[in-house]
Amino acid sequence: MEKELRSPVAQRPMNVEDPVSKTGIGAQISVELNGVKLKVDMGKSILDVCRDNNVYIPTLCYHEDLCIAGNCRMCMVEVEGMRTLQAACAFPITSPIKIKTFSDKVRKARKHTADLLLSEHYGECYSCVRNNNCELQTIARECGVDSYEFGHVCEPRFEIDSSSHAVIRDMDKCILCRRCVRTCIDLQEVGVLEAINRGYDTKISTFMDKPLADVICINCGQCINRCPTGALHANDPSDEIWKAIEDPTKHVVMQTAPSPRAAIGEEFGLPAGTSMTGQLNTAIKRMGFDMVFDTNFTADLTIMEEGTELLNRLKKALVDKDENVKLPQFTSCSPGWVKFIEHFYPEKLDYLSTAKSPQQMFGAVIKTFYAKEAGIDPKDIVTVALMPCAAKKFECNRPEMNSSGYKDVDYGLTTREMAKMIREAGLKLPDLPKTNFDEPFGDASGAGLIFGATGGVMEAALRTVYELVTGRPVPFEGLNIDVCRGMKGIKEAKVKLENCKDEFSYLEGVELKFIVAHGTANANHVMKMLIKGELEGYHFVEIMACPGGCIGGGGQPIPTSELIRKLRAKAIYAEESTMPVRKSHENPRIKFIYNNFLTDGPGGKLSHELLHTEYVKRGKYIE
């Protein structure tokens, strides 16, 4: 199930024939790095060799998640015998060479390059969202820039595109490293952004230079996470949220998703993978939010609804032999993925679960169930969702998301924006005491918590579905379904249903086959398999739009890398393993809401009104 190499030919690794098998000489090459003799692996880039040996090379267009571009020219080094300097990121070592990384020529060329970039970079650092976390700023310092050698633009050249609910493009700050282009085309296989024009007029543009809101952007925000400057940032609603907090007539409710908790510490100087759940609750309450709820509650609710929907589909397919039933069922909790399938595979929307995402379920529940319980008029409730995600901003603004009679979720707030608000409030997050989530939703199950990492929804769903069907817990050590975990692009596994309960006898002996994919490039691959008929016999597919799942979301702290994503995921799994309730259906508040509010049960009429949705066949045609 490996997908084909998707990077453009130009950026693929050189075809280095395996020297071990061909000649028996061995795959190591002697290299001299700043006078130090080393043995390095054949085909490794100069940059990798330098990093392995603690030699620092500045980079801008390079990003370890992306294919090589070699266009910023910051990482130039001198290779003895070559007339020109070489981009360390793009130079594979295939013969013994001598490398100098800070010779006169190199330092001067890097300084010139930094000077040139700065001459075109409009704006001042202190009025930039990326102040103190900007790679261009860092480069300027490291190259010893102390004046604008070749001038500095004083007038903006471009209009800021703030049409999108999710991503704002400020092209005056763009340095044309094209990480966003490579993220969009290559990492995510969406292809909204590309360079247009030539030379000095080159700029990153959308189809026909249309506003981002009018093209097929899925709002995943991965481009934001990889932009080295402030050219791309999320649409920040924090001013309105502060206003709502200040307004005494408003009851402001925060729901927090699992991933921000595992990452927000990075914004306060803590290492990746430091869980901040309790401290974050305290911060939110001290900032003046009236309530803080755990989105994991509706993650559990999602499992109940989506799991029930899956069982219904299985029953229709296996018992009623209904040929219109679409299997496998695809998850629908990632709004980036939902918009992706709406644009790219609109004819396949029937495969998508109709269950809303946990964020939207919670919005609807807060403005109905909670409003009633608390005795507050839902018109006075403002719901804010702290999400790792840029697409959630678009999702909460979808016109159909008002099943409570009001806008179910008023604002989607990213982890980065939350950190900014906490800083504005003068709170030192790491030093705050821990507090729990507020009732009536309280603490959710661990199954909801692991939604944050790729494979988590699948794992949570299996724990519940398997137990509902067989009456026994899933046959995995400590409920940890390891096949769902990890950063492999497309994971697949199966579990056999045996000794089923009577009402599920039609599932007896069925091997439940499932797939987990993260990043829309992998999703795209899975969809191609679906079209080719290769998913025959599969039952359930989890897709997350972002690499690594929500922990790698477009609203998460910058920078990102696979290591950072792994550490965040690790924090989530560690926290989960100690939780008292680890199955969605065993969450007592879930039982409560089905007993007292959604009384016709999962998939019932009220559930359908509040917790399920419809999709839009968007297609790729742009007016």
Next chain:
Amino acid sequence: MNNSDKIKRSGPVLFSEYEKGSSVKKALEMEREEILFEIKDSGLKGRGGAGFPVSTKWMLTAAANAEQKFIVCNADEGEPGTFKDRVLLMEYPWLVFEGMIIAGYTVGAKNGIVYLRAEYSYLLEFLEDYIDDLRKENLLGKNICGRDFEFDINIILGAGAYVCGEETALIESLEGHRGEPRNRPPFPVNTGYLGFPTSVNNVETLSSVPHIIMKGSDWYNKFGTEKSSGSKLISVSGDCNYPGVYEVSWGTTLNEIIELTGAENTKAMQIGGASGVCLPASEFHRTLAYEDIATGGSIMIFNKDRSMLEVLKNFMEFFVEESCGQCTPCRIGNVKLLEGVEMIEKKDYTPEYIDKLKDLGKTMQIASKCGLGQTSPNPFISILENFKDEIFSKN
């Protein structure tokens, strides 16, 4: 057809007697290695300007292990002041195509692609008809000349970007992408068109091959200098009485060219187009040769009435326009150099800043991603140096 389109002088090499189709027939009788050695012994180097040994390029392509290989004829003749490839394509297409067929046979390619610059689209029909004729004559297609060798050629039009003359940008353009240079390594001989080994050769280079096959490397070595064998087509334009295409032996001096073309009161010669060097009269004794002044063939002559600052400005405007915009030094550096020229023009500059720009130019020469940015500061550096009295005394 204007005056300069005519061949002013047919030299004894490229325009020597040649029977159409004969070299393909002869080459197919030879072993591939034999051809490689013949080309190697001839010392033939790339005629596009860079002067890379043809035999090395072919040998690397031949040695690469791949399912498919490609021969690409670079007919994106875009260097300002050069028009010699057009003449070859119009008047000697058989030399170009037969060169491609022999290259294909030698490296093991079945497909040849001519990348024809957009401005030459009026040649497309003529060339395609000619390729059709070659198919009919069994010089293209399957079992060429009854041998177990298959080769075909198609023509793809460029879209008017100067940078697509750079071989990796050309390949990107062939693949339907933005015409932007790739990182090298990997080189096209290893990872070229669609990722397959590809030999990209200039029109004139390929046209030399049939002669070498027919007449041998010894014959070819009789012409030119020790390190630059054979002849060179030059396109001469500017202040001279007889502009046009000339075949000259390598080793010809600039003074001889002035004489040939009837130029008078010559102040400067720009050798190698916009990206070349601009030489004052004191350097006219120098020769065209890979070891002295290497050139792709563009020669522009400027007489004493020309303002060299204006000449420089024209070149820098060209580079600002034609930079692909991918790498920083070229995209922004050329703009800064042009701004410097404009400052001099307005007499609003400091010598220190101009020196700083020359320094920047030197960085661009070694830091840019491809040959465009690496050579675009050449006129800035050479004109400001060689004509400093004129430029700075007036200003």
